[in-house]
Amino acid sequence: MAQLDVTPAKEYEGPGATRLSRETTHVVTVRPTLPPSPEATEPFVVNFGPQHPSMHGVFRLQAVLDGEKVLSVEPFVMYMHRNFAKHVENKEYYQAVPYYDRLDYCASMTEEWPFVMAVEQLLDWPVPARADFIRVILCELNRMASHCLTFGTFGMDVGAMTPIFYTFKQREDILDMFEWVTGARLLYNYFVVGGVNQDLPSGFADRCRSFLDQFEKQFLPELLDFLIKNEIYYERSCLIGAMTPELCAQYGITGPNLRGAGVKWDLRKNYPYNPEIKKGYSVYDQFEFDVPIGDAAGGRGVLGSCWDRMMVRYHEMRESCRIVRQALDKLPQGPVQHLPMPRTVYPNGNAYVATEAARGELGTRIIADGTDRPYRAHVNSPGFNAIYALPDLCRNILVADLIAVVGSLDFVMGEVGR
Amino acid sequence: MTDQEKIEVPFGAERVAKTAHGGVVKANLEDTLTLLDRIKLQIHKLIPNPAKELIARAQANSIWMLTFGLACCAIEMMATGTADYDLDRLGIIPRGSPRQADLIIIAGTLPIQMGDQTATVWEQMPEPKYSIAMGVCATDGGPYTLYGYSVLPGADRKIPVNLYVTGCPPRPEALLNSLVELRHMIERREVHASRVLLDANGKPWRHHYVNGVEVGQPEEVTLKRWGELHPKQVEKIEWGAVTPELGTRPEQVELGNRLKERFQVEFIDNPIPSVKLAASELRPLCRYLYDTEGFSRITTVSATDLHGRIGLSYVIENREKGMALALETSVPTEQPEIDTVSDIWAGANSQERSEYDMLGVVFKGHPALKRILLPDDWVGHPLRHDYAWPTTYHGASMY
Numbered sequence: 001m002a003q004l005d006v007t008p009a010k011e012y013e014g015p016g017a018t019r020l021s022r023e024t025t026h027v028v029t030v031r032p033t034l035p036p037s038p039e040a041t042e043p044f045v046v047n048f049g050p051q052h053p054s055m056h057g058v059f060r061l062q063a064v065l066d067g068e069k070v071l072s073v074e075p076f077v078m079y080m081h082r083n084f085a086k087h088v089e090n091k092e093y094y095q096a097v098p099y100y101d102r103l104d105y106c107a108s109m110t111e112e113w114p115f116v117m118a119v120e121q122l123l124d125w126p127v128p129a130r131a132d133f134i135r136v137i138l139c140e141l142n143r144m145a146s147h148c149l150t151f152g153t154f155g156m157d158v159g160a161m162t163p164i165f166y167t168f169k170q171r172e173d174i175l176d177m178f179e180w181v182t183g184a185r186l187l188y189n190y191f192v193v194g195g196v197n198q199d200l201p202s203g204f205a206d207r208c209r210s211f212l213d214q215f216e217k218q219f220l221p222e223l224l225d226f227l228i229k230n231e232i233y234y235e236r237s238c239l240i241g242a243m244t245p246e247l248c249a250q251y252g253i254t255g256p257n258l259r260g261a262g263v264k265w266d267l268r269k270n271y272p273y274n275p276e277i278k279k280g281y282s283v284y285d286q287f288e289f290d291v292p293i294g295d296a297a298g299g300r301g302v303l304g305s306c307w308d309r310m311m312v313r314y315h316e317m318r319e320s321c322r323i324v325r326q327a328l329d330k331l332p333q334g335p336v337q338h339l340p341m342p343r344t345v346y347p348n349g350n351a352y353v354a355t356e357a358a359r360g361e362l363g364t365r366i367i368a369d370g371t372d373r374p375y376r377a378h379v380n381s382p383g384f385n386a387i388y389a390l391p392d393l394c395r396n397i398l399v400a401d402l403i404a405v406v407g408s409l410d411f412v413m414g415e416v417g418r
Numbered sequence: 419m420t421d422q423e424k425i426e427v428p429f430g431a432e433r434v435a436k437t438a439h440g441g442v443v444k445a446n447l448e449d450t451l452t453l454l455d456r457i458k459l460q461i462h463k464l465i466p467n468p469a470k471e472l473i474a475r476a477q478a479n480s481i482w483m484l485t486f487g488l489a490c491c492a493i494e495m496m497a498t499g500t501a502d503y504d505l506d507r508l509g510i511i512p513r514g515s516p517r518q519a520d521l522i523i524i525a526g527t528l529p530i531q532m533g534d535q536t537a538t539v540w541e542q543m544p545e546p547k548y549s550i551a552m553g554v555c556a557t558d559g560g561p562y563t564l565y566g567y568s569v570l571p572g573a574d575r576k577i578p579v580n581l582y583v584t585g586c587p588p589r590p591e592a593l594l595n596s597l598v599e600l601r602h603m604i605e606r607r608e609v610h611a612s613r614v615l616l617d618a619n620g621k622p623w624r625h626h627y628v629n630g631v632e633v634g635q636p637e638e639v640t641l642k643r644w645g646e647l648h649p650k651q652v653e654k655i656e657w658g659a660v661t662p663e664l665g666t667r668p669e670q671v672e673l674g675n676r677l678k679e680r681f682q683v684e685f686i687d688n689p690i691p692s693v694k695l696a697a698s699e700l701r702p703l704c705r706y707l708y709d710t711e712g713f714s715r716i717t718t719v720s721a722t723d724l725h726g727r728i729g730l731s732y733v734i735e736n737r738e739k740g741m742a743l744a745l746e747t748s749v750p751t752e753q754p755e756i757d758t759v760s761d762i763w764a765g766a767n768s769q770e771r772s773e774y775d776m777l778g779v780v781f782k783g784h785p786a787l788k789r790i791l792l793p794d795d796w797v798g799h800p801l802r803h804d805y806a807w808p809t810t811y812h813g814a815s816m817y
Contacts, residue, residue, distance in 0.1 A: 050535050051486060053514030058488050058532060079532050080489065081791040083566045085776070085801055090565050090648045098561060105490035121689050149493070152500075168500035175497075186587055187490060249714045249737075252765035265737060272735055272742035274689050348656045352690055352718065352733055352744060365720050365731065370654045376801075378720035380769070388768040414489055417529075417791060 043071055048402075050079045056153070056406060057413030059387070063394075063402065070402050073394045075387045080417030088377040092344050093119055093193055096374065100364075101187040103379060103415040107146035107358035110139050111415070112191040114353045115377075117281070118366040119193045120338075121274075122347035130334040131195035132283045137208070137327045138181065138190070140320040144215070145174040146358035147313045150410045154310060155227055157407035158236045163227045170219050173211055180204070193345055194338030205328045212321050220318060228314065237310065238301030241393055241405035245304075251389040255360025255382050256316065257409060260294035260309035267356035274353075281355060287326045289319045306408035313410075344372045359383060359410055379418055383411025470607070477520070477546065478604040480509040481597070484519035486539065488526025491553040494587040495525045503590040508597060516542040521600070523593075524573040527555035527562055531793050533576045533814045540577040548609055550596055551579045554586050561586065564645040567800050567807050567816060568792060571620070575814060578613035618815035639809045639817055650803055652725045658686040665691035669739055673711065680706065690733065692744040697730075700747050701757040704732070708762045712736050713743065716759070719769035721777040723802045728754050728777055734763075749779065751802075758784040776801040 048061040058079040064071045084103065088096040100115045101108040113135060120127060127135075148171045152164030175185045181200055182190040190197045227233055248258045258265060268284040269291060292315035294308025301307050348370040354363035360382020367376040386409045394402050451459070465471050483505075487495055499505040499512060513519045516539045528536060540549070551573045554560035559571035573579055580603065583596045603609050615623040617635045626633050664674025664685045677683050677693065681703050686692040695703060707713040717733040732745040749756050758781035760767040770781045771790040778799035781787055788794060798805055809815060 050532065051484075051516075051539055053485050053512075057492070058526075078789070078791055078793055079529060079535070080527070081529050081531070082489075082527050082562045082569055083800070086565045086567065087562065089650075089801075090645065102490055102561070105493055164496075165501045168497060169502065172497065172502045185589065186493060250764040252716055252763070263737075270737075270740055272740045348654070350655070350657060350688055350692075350731075352731075354717065361717070363718055363733070365718060365733075367655060367722055369651045370656070371648070371651060373648045375650055375652070375655060376720075376722045378718065378722075380718040380720070384768065384772075385765050388765070392764075 041067060050076075056411065057416075059413055059416070061390070061402075061406070063399075065399065068398050068400075070394050070397055070399060073390055073402070075390050077384075077387060077413070077416050080413040082414075082417065084379070084418040085377055089374055092372045093347075093374065094344065096377070097191060098187065098189045100379075101189060103381065103418065104146075104357060104359060104362070104383075104412045105187060105414050106149050106412055107139075107142040108187050109135075109142045109190060110146075110355065110357035111362055112188070113139060113357075114355045114362055114364045115366070116191045116193050117355065118351040118353040118364055119345065119347055119368075121351045121353060122349045122366065122368055123193070123345060125194050125338045127282075127338060128195055128335050129283070129332045130199075131336045131338075133327050133331045134196050134200060134336060135191065136283060136287075137324050137331075138178070140323045140327075141174050141177065141208075143358045144317050144320045145171045147317050148174075150313055151223060151227065151310070154306075154404075154407045154410075155233070157403050158233055160227060160230070160233065163223070166219070166222065166226075170215060173214075177204070177207060177211065180207075192337065192341075194341060195336045199336050205331070208324065208328060212324060216318065216321050220314070223314070228311070234297070234307065236401075236404055237306035237408065238297040238308075239305060240397060240401045241304075241306045241309075241408055242302040243304040243389070243393065247389060247392060251392075252385040253360070253382070253389060254385070255356070255358075256309050256312040257360065257382075257386055259292065259312045261304035262294050262308075264291055264293050266291040267354060267361055283327075284323075286330065287323050289323050289326075290315075292316060292319065306404055309408050309410075346370055346372055354380075357382065359412065359415075360386070362415070379415070381415035381418070383409075383413070383416040386411050387416055471605075474605045474607055478601040481521045481548070481600070481604075482513045482519050483510050483521040483523055484516050484539070484543070485512045485514060486522050486524055486536075488524070488528065488532065489555065491525035491555070491587040494590060495523060495552065495593065498590040498593045503594060505594075505597070508594075508601070510597065516540075517544065519543055520546065521548045521550065522577075523550045523552050524556040524577075524579075525552040525587075527560060528570040528573055528576070530568045530570050530811045530814055530816060533570050534812060536573065537576045546609065548581075548600060548604070549573070549577055549579050549613075550581045550583060550600065552583045552593060552596075553588055554584060557582045557584065565647070566644075567805070568796075568811070569816065570814060571817065572616070574614050574616045575618075578615040580609060580612050580614075618810065618813075618817070620817065639815050644807065644817075647803075650725075658688045658692065660694075661685050661687045664693065670741060673741070673743075676711075677703070686746065688744065690742050690744045692746055694746045697747045697749050697756045700730075700732070700745065701759060703745065704734075704759045704762050707734065707743070712738055713741075714763075716763035716766050716769075717742070719759075719766055719773055721773040721779050721801075723751075723777060724748065725803065726751055728779055730756065730773075730779065732759070732766075754779045755782055756780075757782050760784055775799070778802065 043064050043066045046063050046065055050058040050060045060076040062074045084099050088099050097112050100111045103111045148167040152167040155163035179185050182188040243261045245261050245263045248261050268280045271281050292312050294303055294312055296303040297307045347368040350367050352365040354361045363380045365378045366374055369375040551557050556573040559569055562569040563571055581596050581600055583592050585592050617623045618639050663671050670691055674685055681699055684694045686694050713734045713736045715735040717735055720731050722729040727748040728751055729748045735742045758770060760770055770784055773779050774787055775789040775791050776799060
């Protein structure tokens with residue numbers, strides 16, 4: 001068992017040092033220190049990316065290494081800037097929804113939701129109950145699919161080649177259901193301002209329930225057995241990348257990263273963005289579900305480590321199953337759009353809405369000027385905040401651990417580079 | 419006597435020609451062919467070049483692809499590679515290094531910053547190499563063409579492309595179809611002839627020769643493909659009425675009273691309680707809110723071009739009380755300077771850089787105010803409504 005060396009990480013000030021972050025005293029180093037090498041060494045700069053085999057999209061980490069030890073990193077995210085804001089400013093509100101899809105392409109419907117909620121707030125439109133329940137069902141299924149992908153890719157980052165096949169098989173089942181409902185596998189364009197595009201097909205509830213049975217009873221225990229209870233996975237993740245709650249608050253980190261650090265904060269339960277809505281948003285207050293938080297691997301690891309974040313995602317998949325079952329049971333009849341649905345909408349005003357996307361809190365600010373196109377659309381994504389915590393998080397760790405930390409933060413470059 | 423004619427018949431003609439001493443060979447060649455010769459002739463008609471056929475089959479059955487997943491199409495590429503639509507059964511495995519790969523699948527949008535990197539990666543791949551442009555973004559820019567100031571309209575502006583796959587993203591079956599088509603192209607040895615590379619005007623790239631000497635590509639970009647921008651009406655925005663109290667809940671009202679005692683603020687009726695103040699008051703207010711009121715988290719820093727002023731909006735959060743607050747301020751466009759809050763909340767660091775990049779707001783006191791979403795040598799601030807759209811960047815054209 002490794003010795004826990006809990007000392008504040010010293011900031012590297014040599015050539016290539018980054019000055020992006022302030023002096024931090026709340027990052028802990030928990031690796032045994034490397035023995036001093038007999039030869040003289042000097043640090044060198046290596047670029048991880050923008051093309052690299054670790055499947056996190058195009059971003060560049062300029063790392064200053066001393067042998068295998070990372071002294072400092074600087075992230076560059078300019079490689080996926082797709083002019084999202086300019087496009088949304090010049091397209092009608094219904095045409096802008098696909099651009100929100102393509103932000104976090106692993107869990108698209110969770111990205112569409114804040115936009116349609118913001119426009120509904122500006123128009124003062126109530127969403128029909130059936131549409132709200134359908135939104136919840138599909139977003140939770142999207143969350144499960146996205147976490148499956150995260151487990152697959154994190155497994156590959158720590159060296160396990162097999163889990164990705166199992167998790168992608170589950171993803172295929174979910175994506176088949178999405179194709180049945182929305183018409184698309186990955187980028188759905190399903191939410192509209194005032195509801196959803198079309199109703200669920202008949203038979204969806206049965207198919208969904210049988211999928212959830214298989215998922216909960218067969219796949220999740222399987223994932224536990226072949227990946228999470230694996231000694232190598234445990235050793236590679238339970239001691240590294242420790243984030244304290246103060247670090248998360250400073251950088252605005254949300255989602256499973258924040259909950260892995262032990263903070264019980266989930267927008268589906270604690271919602272400060274609208275004074276009328278005190279408990280969650282949409283219809284989440286009608287469901288019983290827990291919010292999993294990290295527990296330092298049962299006391300054997302460090303709180304806020306990669307293990308904690310991934311276990312939060314594992315338990316979130318289970319909680320999503322619970323939510324979907326309850327939603328299917330309580331699904332009301334009725335329209336799925338705010339009727340009458342006009343050809344286009346003309347909102348006016350200034351709204352900021354954030355929802356709990358699969359990777360954290362995705363917030364969007366819409367300024368509308370009464371025409372059929374937004375005046376300004378700004379998105380703040382969870383990945384953006386997580387990436388810029390990397391310089392503080394990656395001091396004095398090994399290169400292999402750097403890859404594992406980057407994988408466990410689970411950001412997607414579509415939403416970071418916008 | 420006529421000269422001995424050289425008869426161009428394979429497999430056996432030599433024997434016939436040599437046995438004729440002078441004179442004209444009048445033999446009917448069909449009769450002179452032995453059975454073995456006839457079999458060889460038929461095989462030759464079917465497979466003219468057996469060694470090359472074998473090599474082509476070997477290449478087609480073992481294409482090693484480079485993992486060049488850029489955006490959404492990368493997820494479908496991964497899905498094609500895993501369980502339901504296996505790629506390994508076609509002999510296609512992913513390789514990390516371009517020096518060990520035959521095929522590059524450009525899966526995703528190519529922003530202009532990525533163009534040079536893509537060209538470098540292509541040059542690092544050894545011949546024979548193939549490329550597939552997966553998805554509409556790699557084909558012609560996709561949904562990002564119309565108002566994209568920094569998106570390359572297709573991968574074929576930078577590297578030659580053999581195959582295009584449509585879809586946003588293409589289904590795994592579509593990608594498999596394209597890979598099967600690529601195999602056929604390799605087996606028929608049509609690969610090099612099918613490569614398409616476009617120049618800055620979107621026309622097929624050709625060598626240009628003047629008096630036998632190669633000259634450069636045409637530099638003038640003549641094709642315009644951007645859409646017209648929608649006119650913005652800043653005077654019609656309904657910002658919300660000024661209210662005497664901040665929000666509706668008691669703790670919000672009390673906070674509002676405390677703020678009114680100390681600072682020169684106005685409260686606006688928005689879904690999130692909003693505080694409107696002058697730019698010079700922002701930093702002291704943030705310092706107060708962080709130190710005394712417990713607003714430990716900054717959610718968003720966003721700027722807007724208000725035609726003469728640049729509006730700024732900061733959304734901050736107090737988790738213990740479950741409160742969110744929006745701070746609205748504005749700076750003049752000619753001198754868009756405001757004090758930074760990145761030493762109060764570290765998360766504001768990257769967000770302020772992003773607003774500097776997009777709208778040109780200068781945050782005084784920021785430790786490293788440089789561009790974040792665009793390269794350092796980009797000119798202009800794109801989200802301003804009077805942005806001058808560039809035509810090229812480092813020789814690549816966005817048209």
